Amino acid sequence: MSSLIAPRYLIPVLLIAGVAGCALFTPLRLALVLLVPALFVALLDFFQHKHALRRNYPLIARLRWVSEELRPFIRSYFVEGDLEGRPFSHEQRSLIYARAKGELDSHPMGTELDVYSDEYEWLGHSIAPKEEAPEFWRVNVGEGTCAKPYNSALLNISAMSFGSLSAKAIEALNLGASIGDFAHNTGEGSISKYHRAHGGDLIWELGSGYFGCRAKDGSFDAGLFAENSSGGAVKMIEIKLSQGAKPGHGGVLPGSKVTPEIAEARGVTPWKTVYSPAAHTTFSNPIEMLQWVAQLRELSGGKPVGIKLCVGQPHEILAISKAMLETGITPDFITVDGAEGGTGAAPLELSNSVGMPLREGLIWVRNALVGVGLKDKVKLAAAGKIHSGAGMAKAFALGADWCNAARPFMFSLGCVQSMQCHRGDCPTGVATQEEWRQSGLVIEDKGPRVARFQRQTVHSLREIVVAMGLENPWEITARDMRERLNGAYSAPIDKIYEFLDENVLLNDPNSTKIADYWTQAQANSFRRA
Numbered sequence: 001m002s003s004l005i006a007p008r009y010l011i012p013v014l015l016i017a018g019v020a021g022c023a024l025f026t027p028l029r030l031a032l033v034l035l036v037p038a039l040f041v042a043l044l045d046f047f048q049h050k051h052a053l054r055r056n057y058p059l060i061a062r063l064r065w066v067s068e069e070l071r072p073f074i075r076s077y078f079v080e081g082d083l084e085g086r087p088f089s090h091e092q093r094s095l096i097y098a099r100a101k102g103e104l105d106s107h108p109m110g111t112e113l114d115v116y117s118d119e120y121e122w123l124g125h126s127i128a129p130k131e132e133a134p135e136f137w138r139v140n141v142g143e144g145t146c147a148k149p150y151n152s153a154l155l156n157i158s159a160m161s162f163g164s165l166s167a168k169a170i171e172a173l174n175l176g177a178s179i180g181d182f183a184h185n186t187g188e189g190s191i192s193k194y195h196r197a198h199g200g201d202l203i204w205e206l207g208s209g210y211f212g213c214r215a216k217d218g219s220f221d222a223g224l225f226a227e228n229s230s231g232g233a234v235k236m237i238e239i240k241l242s243q244g245a246k247p248g249h250g251g252v253l254p255g256s257k258v259t260p261e262i263a264e265a266r267g268v269t270p271w272k273t274v275y276s277p278a279a280h281t282t283f284s285n286p287i288e289m290l291q292w293v294a295q296l297r298e299l300s301g302g303k304p305v306g307i308k309l310c311v312g313q314p315h316e317i318l319a320i321s322k323a324m325l326e327t328g329i330t331p332d333f334i335t336v337d338g339a340e341g342g343t344g345a346a347p348l349e350l351s352n353s354v355g356m357p358l359r360e361g362l363i364w365v366r367n368a369l370v371g372v373g374l375k376d377k378v379k380l381a382a383a384g385k386i387h388s389g390a391g392m393a394k395a396f397a398l399g400a401d402w403c404n405a406a407r408p409f410m411f412s413l414g415c416v417q418s419m420q421c422h423r424g425d426c427p428t429g430v431a432t433q434e435e436w437r438q439s440g441l442v443i444e445d446k447g448p449r450v451a452r453f454q455r456q457t458v459h460s461l462r463e464i465v466v467a468m469g470l471e472n473p474w475e476i477t478a479r480d481m482r483e484r485l486n487g488a489y490s491a492p493i494d495k496i497y498e499f500l501d502e503n504v505l506l507n508d509p510n511s512t513k514i515a516d517y518w519t520q521a522q523a524n525s526f527r528r529a
Contacts, residue, residue, distance in 0.1 A: 011058045012046055015039040072419050083112055085417070087340070092387055093411055099456035100412035100449040121483040123393055123476070126469025133466050136458060137473065139401050141236060141379050142332040147302025149332075150201075150235040153182035154473070155392065155458050157450075158341075158383045158404035159205045159240070159308070161189025163253070163262045164421075168441045169413055169430045174200040175443060176412070176450025185404065188240050188276070191228060192265035198447070202233045205308070206296075207240045208250065209276035211266035218275070220282045222299055224267065229300040236304040237296055238335060239289075241280070244384055245342025247310040247355040250278040259433065285525050286316075286323035294329050306333035306379075310341070311361035312354070314514065315528055318521035321368045321505070326523045330377045334369075335404065336362045338384025342407075358384030359398060363497050366399030367514065371505030375399070387411075389460025396473040397481040397493065412453040413446045 019035045022028040038059060045051075045058035053061040075085075082091045091112070098105040113120050142149035157177060162170045170192060177184040177200030184200045186192075188207030195202055206213070206225075213225035229237060242248055253262075255273040263270040283289040289307070297305045311317060324330050338358025342351060356364070362382050369375040382400035386392055387408040395403050407415070414428045421431040429441035465473050468480060478494035485491060498513050509518045520528040 007057050007060070008046070008055065011060065012039070012042050015042050015059075072417075076417065087342075087385065088387065088407065088411070088417060093417065096387055096408050096411040096453060100453040102452050102456075105456065116484070116487045118484050118486065121394075121481065123390070123397070123464060123468060124480050124482065125467045128469050129466050130469050130471060131466055133462065133471055136462065139379060141306075142304030145330070145332060145377070146297060146304050148235075148304075150183075150304050152236075152402055153180070153454070153458070154402045154461065155386075155454050156183040156203070156381075156402065156404050157185055157409050158406035159185040159187040159203075159238070159243070160406050160410075161187030162192040162194055162265055163189045163257065163433070164431065165410075166426075166429055166432050166438045166441070167192075167194045167261070168438045168443055169410075169446075170194040171197045172413055172441065172443045172446035173409060173450055174198045175447025176409075176454065177201060179448060180451035180454045182454055183235060185238065189262070190265050190267065191234070192261065196231075196233055199233060201235045203236045203238050204229060204234050205238045205240050207276055208278065208280045209266070209274065210282075211268070214267045218277075218281075222295070225296065226299040229296075229303065234300070234303065236306065236332070237300055238333075239280075239293070239296070239305070239307045239331075241307055241309040242312065242337070242355075243308070243341065244310045244337040244339050244355055244358075246346035246350040247312055247339070248278055249347065249350055251276040257433070285523075286320045287327055287524055289320070290323050290327050290329040290331070293331050297332075304332035306331045306335060306381075308335035308337055310337045310339055311356040311364050313526075314364055315517045315520040316526050317364055317368045318505075318514070318518050319523060319526060321372045321374065322521055323523040324374055324378075325372055330374060333379040333381055333401075334365055335381040335383060336365050336400075338362075338382075341384040358382060358386075358395075360497075362395065362398045362400060363499070367498070367500040368505075370399075370502055371500040371509075371512070373503045373506065375502075387457075389457055389462075389464055392457070392461045393464045393468075393473060393476055394481055397476045397478050401474070408453065408457075409450060412450045414441065414449075 015035060015038055019032065019039055022031045022035060042058035045054040048055060053064060080090055083089050095105055137154060138151045140149055141152050157173055164187065171194040174184050174195055175198040178198040183203050185203040186195055186205050188205050188209060188211060190212030191202065191204060210220045212228050213221050215221040253274040255271045258268060258271055258274060260270045268274050282292050293305050338361055339355030340357055365380060369378050379401040380399055381402050381404055382395035383404040386395060386403045386405050392403045410430050413430050415430045416428055418427055420426050424432045426432040426437060429438040461473060470476060478499050479492045481493045482490050483493055483496055500512055504512060505518055509515050522529045
C-alpha cells in the first residue's frame with residue numbers, strides 16, 4: 001500500500017476533507033460538532049510518540065482501549081456461561097445476590113455440573129435426617145485461656161481494610177454485622193470510625209505495619225495497642241502473618257492515597273507514603289511469636305488472640321506446633337487463608353503462583369494441631385472463596401471451626417466483579433475512595449443485605465447438617481466428603497489426603513508422611529533444621 005493512502009495519513013486527510021466539505025455546504029454544518037473534535041483527536045494521535053498504534057491508526061486505534069475497558073463487562077454479561085467466570089462464576093454470584101436480597105435461591109432442573117468429571121465432589125447424606133438439630137450454632141473462642149472469650153458466629157466477614165474498601169462499604173458491612181450478630185474483621189488498615197459506626201463486633205487485624213498501634217518509626221507501640229484494643233467493639237485480635245492473595249509480600253501505600261481519614265485510622269502522617277515490611281519486627285522465630293501472642297492477650301484485657309496465614313513452607317507450621325509445646329502458649333485461633341483468596345490489588349505472579357490453596361492448607365494446619373494434641377485448644381477458621389453452606393460444610397469436614405468470607409460479602413453490597421478494585425474505579429462504590437462513586441451505595445439498604453446473606457448461608461449449612469443426620473457441623477468428617485478423581489473412580493477425602501491421628505507426631509512421627517517436615521521443624525527458628 002502506498003504511504004500516501006496508508007491509514008496514518010488517510011484518516012487525518014479524510015477528516016480534514018470532511019470538515020472542509022461540511023463548512024462549505026450549509027446543510028451539513030451540524031456535522032462539524034462531531035468532525036472537528038474527531039479531527040483534533042486524530043491530529044493529537046498523529047503527532048504523539050508514545051503509542052505506535054495511535055500514531056499509525058489515528059483516532060480509530062482508540063477503539064482498542066475502549067474494547068479493553070468494556071471487555072470484562074461484555075464477557076460477564078454476554079459471553080460467559082452460568083458455570084464460567086472467575087474468580088466467581090455467574091452461578092455463584094447469582095446465589096449470593098439472591099440471598100442478600102431475600103429472593104428465591106432455588107435452582108431448577110438439577111445440577112449443571114458434570115457429575116462424572118473432577119469438578120464434582122459431594123457430601124454424604126443420611127437416610128435418617130436430623131430434623132431436631134439446633135437452628136444455629138456458635139463457637140467459643142478463647143475459652144479457658146482468656147478472661148474475655150468470644151462466642152463467634154460460624155460465618156464472619158474476612159479482613160478488608162478501609163482504604164481498600166470505601167467508607168460506605170465498611171460502614172454497611174459493620175451495620176450488617178451488627179444486625180446479624182457476627183464479626184467484622186478490620187483488615188490490616190486498623191479500626192476506622194466507619195468500623196465503629198454501628199456497633200458491630202470487630203476482629204482487629206494486626207499486620208506488619210502495626211497500623212493503629214504504630215510508633216513513629218513503624219515499630220509496635222504496646223501502649224497504643226492497649227488503648228485501641230480495650231474498646232468493647234473489639235472482640236478478638238488477629239496477627240496477620242500472610243494472606244492468600246500475596247503471601248510473604250509487604251506493601252506500599254502511596255502518599256497520594258493516604259488521606260486524612262485513612263491516616264487517622266492507621267496512625268500515620270497524611271499524604272506521606274507508608275511502607276509495610278514483608279516480615280514482622282516484633283518477633284523472629286516461633287517462640288517469640290507466641291510470646292507476643294501472650295503479650296497481646298494481656299494488653300487487650302484478656303481477649304482472644306490468633307494468627308492468620310496462607311500456608312507456604314509446611315515445616316514452619318510444625319515449627320509453630322513445637323513452639324506451642326515448648327512454651328505452653330497457644331494462640332486462641334488460627335485463620336487459614338487459601339491462595340485462592342484476595343479482594344484488592346496484588347502482584348499477579350504471587351496470586352497465581354505462590355501459596356497453598358485452602359484445602360491443602362487447612363489439612364496441614366489441622367494435622368499439625370491434631371498431631372501434637374492441641375486441636376481442642378486452638379480453633380481453626382477457614383477463608384478462601386467460601387460463599388455457600390456447602391463450602392462451609394466442606395471446610396468443617398477438613399477441620400474448620402468457623403469460616404470467613406470477603407468477596408461474597410462484597411457481592412452482597414452490590415459488587416459486580418468488574419475487576420477494577422486495584423484502580424479505584426469500582427462502579428458500585430465498594431472498592432473506591434471517589435465520593436461520587438460511593439454515592440450509589442446506600443448504607444441503610446446494603447447493611448440488611450449483608451445480614452441476610454450471612455443468615456441464609458448459615459441456614460443452608462444447617463440444612464446440609466440435617467440432611468447428613470448430624471447434630472452439628474463439627475461432626476462432619478473427611479470420610480463424609482467424596483472427591484471424584486476421574487470419570488470412573490471417587491474416594492473419601494481421608495483416602496486422598498493424610499489425616500493424622502491424635503498425638504501421632506509425639507508418639508510415632510515416622511509412621512506419617514510428614515516425618516521429614518517434622519524433623520526439619522524447630523521451635524526456635526522458622527528455618528529448616
